[in-house]
Amino acid sequence: MKQELSKIAIWVFILIGIPAGLYFGKTFLAPLCIGVVLSMMLIPIMDWLISKKIPKGWAIAGSTLLLLMFFAFLGGLITIQVKMITKDWPQIEKQSLQLLEDAQKFIEDKAGLAPDEQLAQAKNMLSKMGSGGTAALGTIGGTLANFILIIVYVVLLLSQRDRFKEFILLNFPKHDHIRVRKALKEIRKTSGGYFYGMLKAMIILAILYGTGFMIGGVKYAFLLALIAAVFSFIPYVGNAIGGGLAALLALVSGGPSSVLIVIIVMTAAQMIDNYITQPYVVGKEVDRNPFMTITSVVGFGVLWGVAGAIIAIPITGIIRVTFQYLPGTKSLAFLMGNEKPVMEVKAVQEQVDERSSA
Template sequence: MKQNIATFSNWIIVLVGIPALMYLGRPFLVTFFIAIILAMVLSPVMDWLIKKGLGRGWAVLVCTLIVVLFFAILAGLLTYQISLVAKDLPRMEQKANDLLNQAQSFIQDKTGMAPEKQMDEVKQQVAKLGSLGMSFFGSFTNTVTNFFLMFVYLVLLLSHRHKIQKFLISCVEPSDKQQAYKLIFKARDTASMYIWGMLKDVTAMAIVYAIGFMIGGIKHGIFLAIIAAVFSFLPYIGNIIGGGTAAVLAMISGEPSAFLIVVGVMTVAQIIENYTLSPFLVGNAVGLNPFFSIVSIIVISMIWGIGGAIIALPLTGVIRVALLFSPHTKPMAEFMGDDDAS
């Protein structure tokens, strides 16, 4: 009885203490764990480069350049598309003003609030947001700083990954070393398969969106397709945010019917993704059941924000693999797992 109470108390301490530690260490941990996930994703690439005769230092450099190149291509593509959209900004601004006037008239009809009163309310809200300007600047500065720190952590993790692995193995009993090796590689494969699968899935969806938008005659279809697809990295809510943003921009840049066309194309594309692309490209790489998938995204995103939402699934998948090591935590890992997952 005492042992059961002690076990229950330990779980309570873990479930309360870990979120508290994650929150208190947020400025450091979110960037560090993103780097850990990226290091796991790039480890197979680094192993392949070393087998081909490349030195460890050069392999680390190539892996880091792969990440830099990915962000550079994405930033360049977005910048080019934004430059095309900028040429249409005056007309889009006029269209937005027309839609705003229609919305004000609708609100006045339904609530009796005059347009001037509506604008006063908006100005008050803008003033409140303006008071947060310095904190926003600080957040933006921190984001840029953390982005560069992520690369520093990534280089260090890739350079010392064998030392880290050796340290982890040395922490277990000699009889458990073989199992520890297997779980380390399983954790790496869990993160790697999920991220690479998501990259393929997002790329495929961007192509499907772009083709659908162009067939539907949507202006700036490629730009809107990129916006909608990139948000897909945010599980569950990403499609809603990206699709809503793309639909509103399409309506402002084109005709009101463009909104319905974008929603229709994305609905069809989501059906294709859910039943063909996602199972084939991503599958259940993290091995989590739907309940823990949703809970992990909600909890980690509440603590770590957007960065946490992006890595919530692979991080929780890695934690589940770690829980498989001990007989005391294995029941929890099995509870978190999907029965259909390998």
Template sequence: MAKAKNLLLYITLVILGTYFLFLGLTKAQGFLGPFFTAIILSLLVLPLSGWMEHKISRSGASLINAILLFLISLVFLGLVSYQLESFVEKWPKIKETMKPKIEQVKQFTVDNTPLNEEDLQLSDSKKASGLPSSAGSSGQAPQEKAASLLSTISGAIGNFLLTFIYVFFLLNYRRKFKNFLLHIFPDNKRQKVKSVITESAKVAPKYLVGRLLLIAFLAVLYAIGLGISGVDNFILVSIIASILSLIPYLGNIIGLAMAMAFGYLTSGETGVLIGVIITFSIAQFLESYVLEPYVVGDRVNLHPFIVIIAVVIGNLVWGVIGMILAIPLVGILSVIMLHIEALKPYGILLSKKEFPEE
């Protein structure tokens, strides 16, 4: 009876601890989101920063790398903005092109389902009338909406700039942080801790660089396939779609939807639709079975089930940015655990490695 009570107590404490942990992470998104993003970016440019420090000071190398990452992010945001603007400009043409297709779908629905034309018209009228009511139900005055939007935009810009400030300090003072980690452990364990830090610092950048190479290969594959298929702005679409592959599963769906928007929805040609689907199917096959095993290799190699759990939790905690950061963070955590004997079973659980047979 006592053991049952203790087990129940432990389970209750674990559930409560998990709940408050994720609640705290959600509340701390404004700080932890940019900070963890900066950690990933810092690890990404760590080899380049180390090479540059042989020629200039560490402060100078850290500043240059932070500015370089900032400029690259601006270029990506510019590409996304251009694509959105292009999509808005093409929207009237898309509506005109897809109007016959929508009518065909409606006619097929009427012919093959119990619904009739009156039902479909009633559904459309409800949607049309529901938009103004839902927009006005918030009860916010235009001034309040403008102030809220301005606050959101300024907060996003602030976090964006803060990320690269973090990158500079993490690169410039990484030795101080390393020494701090060494000194919080007993003297007899410092050598082991130093070994773990060194190994993790080597593996994590290699993994992230491997992901970048994978993105570059995908961009080329997408560009070839989408260009042959006749997709407008296929180069920009390919670049954005390949970068979106950082978001597991959802990123590929968004990339496919974007390619269809600039391909099939604009032209209305079935051949373009087939070309887009074939391009993404071939690219995903090559990514999963050829590119990822050889380019990324087994540097992290997370278990697919763990990937799904990490992405879902990341989305629940921090939204899209959480989905992007989930895989690199869990991957780095797996690397660290695999190099610590006491935590090795957890590292094997996260990775594709198998436990030794008893």
């Protein structure tokens, strides 16, 4: 009886206690987890620099600088494209007003609401949002502070990498050290490999989007391609968000024909991404089970927002590898993994044997 109660308590802790801790510890845990994943991604670069006889401190600085340069490059591209939009802003504003008038007429015909009533309801909705501007500024300030904190975590984790590895090894007997080292290597490969694969996939998508948009004559083709590709880092929902923003910008800058071209190009590019890029470029770095992948993205998205959705797959990949090497959790690793069940493999083998005997 006591054993059954203890099992129930463990499952209650797993299903309720851990999610609650992750939610209430979001301010501390989310930046830390992002820092851990990014530091694992930078370890191969750091090791390569050290192999070239560069001191450890300079290797850490070089790896971190490379990460900062990537973010600066991405921000610079977006800034350049936004400046191009500002030059055409009067035309975009005119097009937006025309679309707004058309939308108001459509609502008036279908719902019977006059444009003044529509405007009054819109103002009412905005007033209910309260101090939206202050909240937005707070969000921007918080995002900047978290970004700085993440970079600090990355530097500290890289500099204390050997200490953390030794700490983990000290918790296991010496005869298990080879197995533990193998697990740590696989964890590093899982998290870093996933992000490198996704980065390659993002670049390929940006090229496909940009080429298609330019051939179709869509204005701001590069900016639209960049927006849509960057959001692809968020599994499943990212493509919809990025595609929606790209279609909206295409609508106010070029009209319905541009939106149609954007939709056609993105649909074709997504088919290439789903059947070629993801399987062969991203690969099976985290050996992800589709059900566990979706639930982890949704779960971490609910707990930690966009940041949680982005790092959900590498985190669950790390957890799966950890479960794989711990003696009492291999069943959970199998549940999270993508390998075929033994019964299914046996059934397929029996069918093959029957056909060959026939």
